[in-house]
Amino acid sequence: MTETKPRLRAAPLWTTSGPWLNTPKGEPLALADLRGRVVVALGFQMLCPGCVGHALPQLARVRRAFHPARVAVVGLHTVFEHHAANTPETLAAFAHEYRLDFPIGIDATDPRGGRTPVTMAAYAMQGTPTLLLIDAEGRLRRQNFGHVEDIALGAEIALLVAEAGGAPAGPSDVAASAAAHGRCAIP
Template sequence: MDRLMPAGIAAPELDIAQWFGEETSLAQLRGKVVLIEAFQMLCPGCLNYGLPQAVRVRKQFPEVVVIGIHTVFEHHDVTGPEALQVFLREFGIPFPVAVDRHDGRGNIPITMDTYRLEGTPSTILIDKSGDLRLTHLGAMPDLQLGAMLGELLAEKA
């Protein structure tokens, strides 16, 4: 399900417990198009669609910053940071991955709640001005995503 946003709605900062790879903030990425892939390592849709697509975007659109966010709302006991580190190495994930922070009040992590994500895999697009332009739940056709990225890259910051 797509939630398209007009320019002018600032993307909230990510609330991260830990980084694997280069730590960054959305504020540091102003002037660049950003794709965030929200995933869980035990999510079949993430393994089959979301993460492979994010890897393809990183290869085919080197000017787009790709970040993964491990946003666990189930299977907490077996998806901790140690398991995630092994997963990232085994699957050769070539971009930084952040661990979404939990506040202890429920199963939904903070960034997932802030962005009103309904599950995983979810794709988030942020434009050069730092505005949230899309959240998408589930598999997204490559052609559709590529067209959206092309539009965002063509926009002035």
């Protein structure tokens, strides 16, 4: 595991191609659209064992654990190898089969023909999985290549939510979150 503690700087923009998965009408999702929320983004590939076995299930757990008004969860499919096998159609089938219900953008290929996608290069990602934590002001607060333990990640997200002025989840938040995830909560 390699962790980079970046200076507080604006997170680079995402450059994606094609329609997004799990957004209305496949509309792209920009960082500016998420301002005011903590963003947990994951650079992944569907043929990456660490992504499939650890990072994507963790991202799904983060989505269930935090209220979407405070924490946005986003996947960035950053393909730097096996391009022929990683088509948008294959990604859509993969997301369906693995029940990935958070927005997923496809990182744009390098217009100069390089093998590193545009967003992956903008963040200087070393590979996949790469976790990105972006605060409510749009600043990159953590970038991590490899696995992060759930408890450490949850604590860091909670601190960023609190820093942004987020209060602990109240009863209406709990009920809304439960309903969104097919559970019943005591009002």
